[in-house]
Amino acid sequence: MTSRHFAYGTRLAAVALLAACHQDSALPTAPGDALFAKQPSTGFQMYVTGKGPDVTTNGGNRAVYVAGGGTDDAAGMKWLLAQGGTRTSGSGFGDVVVLRTSGSSGYNTYFAKLGANTVTTFVITSVAGANSATVSNAIGKAEVIFFAGGDQSTYVNLWTGTALQSAVNARLGQGAAVGGTSAGLNVLSEHIYSAQTVSTTSAMALANPYDPSITFARNLFNVPQLTNTLAEPHFVPRDRMGRLYTFLARLQADGKASAPRGLAVDEGAGVGITAAGTATVFGTGNGAYLVTTASRGASTLSAPLVYGAMQVLRVPAGGTFNANSWTAAGTPYSVSATTSGVVSTSGLLY
Numbered sequence: 001m002t003s004r005h006f007a008y009g010t011r012l013a014a015v016a017l018l019a020a021c022h023q024d025s026a027l028p029t030a031p032g033d034a035l036f037a038k039q040p041s042t043g044f045q046m047y048v049t050g051k052g053p054d055v056t057t058n059g060g061n062r063a064v065y066v067a068g069g070g071t072d073d074a075a076g077m078k079w080l081l082a083q084g085g086t087r088t089s090g091s092g093f094g095d096v097v098v099l100r101t102s103g104s105s106g107y108n109t110y111f112a113k114l115g116a117n118t119v120t121t122f123v124i125t126s127v128a129g130a131n132s133a134t135v136s137n138a139i140g141k142a143e144v145i146f147f148a149g150g151d152q153s154t155y156v157n158l159w160t161g162t163a164l165q166s167a168v169n170a171r172l173g174q175g176a177a178v179g180g181t182s183a184g185l186n187v188l189s190e191h192i193y194s195a196q197t198v199s200t201t202s203a204m205a206l207a208n209p210y211d212p213s214i215t216f217a218r219n220l221f222n223v224p225q226l227t228n229t230l231a232e233p234h235f236v237p238r239d240r241m242g243r244l245y246t247f248l249a250r251l252q253a254d255g256k257a258s259a260p261r262g263l264a265v266d267e268g269a270g271v272g273i274t275a276a277g278t279a280t281v282f283g284t285g286n287g288a289y290l291v292t293t294a295s296r297g298a299s300t301l302s303a304p305l306v307y308g309a310m311q312v313l314r315v316p317a318g319g320t321f322n323a324n325s326w327t328a329a330g331t332p333y334s335v336s337a338t339t340s341g342v343v344s345t346s347g348l349l350y
Helices: 074-083 106-113 133-140 152-159 163-173 202-207 241-253
Strands: 034-039 044-050 064-067 095-100 118-124 144-147 177-181 191-193 216-218 229-232 261-265 269-273 278-283 288-292 307-315 320-322 333-338 341-344
Touching: 044 106, 044 133, 064 074, 064 261, 074 106, 074 144, 074 177, 074 269, 074 278, 095 106, 095 133, 106 118, 118 133, 133 163, 144 163, 152 191, 191 229, 191 241, 202 241, 202 341, 216 241, 229 241, 241 261, 241 288, 241 307, 241 333, 241 341, 261 269, 307 320
Parallel strands: 064 177, 095 118, 095 144, 144 177, 229 261
Antiparallel strands: 034 044, 044 118, 064 269, 191 216, 261 288, 269 278, 278 320, 288 307, 307 333, 333 341
16 A cells, blocks of 8 residues: 655645555545645544535435445445435536545545545544544535445444534434445444454354453444344455354343344445335345344353354345345345354355
């Protein structure tokens, strides 16, 4: 990754052309078309690409797009932009605000090429940055809010109880669309695996469902489509069925949820859910997995974990499901935890 930051003052004479690659690098710009701002004393860094914020769009659907990490799917991301509405004058979409706690401006070029009017990335490095009026004002003008990948523990720790959290929730209530990938997916569901110590594995979680690596947060953002849900990215490559199963068992046993649902998204895939609950799976890989727990479960859990059946339904890329009823075409199978690990009635976990 290469990145250069330019000092930002009250007047900016010119912006230099920067080499970039997608995700975590500085974006290429043309003079007059982008603004770089480094503001370490305010707790955030800001990068702006486009002709100016606050474009007018037609409509706006309180939709959500959750991606499993890895390579972003252009069709899914363009779907997200479209949920924010199309411009009333000219072609293309509205304004995008990208929020993250590490990295740089890689999504600026990406969203701009997909047709966004303006893309503003904020790298929030402190609670003070999350309370900045500059950040809140930009969020208040966005048609689409997107959470990049990174470390979800910093999202929870730096954003909980801040103006950023309030601004995002207010904008979502007004109809803005929201999306996230990897850690940005984690924080959009009602129940959040917050990874406050280390990122747990399936083996660690199944060996001890009360391992210190298993930590939760809740309701960082208000996304109705993900109510009573815990979302998991990087699902198949990182073998996360066992840990998602354990997370759902813990939420049930701890009295934090009744019959919580798991939404797991594979790398390279994404799930777009409209305000009405119609869900479409985009991208590649194994698509998405809907995991359903029983309405009741044990109040205490053993170590290693031994627990009852949970239903799993895989929805492949190109497929659809009903996010309200948590149903889709296809044949579900069940997974259970035994002293030997997680077993599946289909013979395969994935």
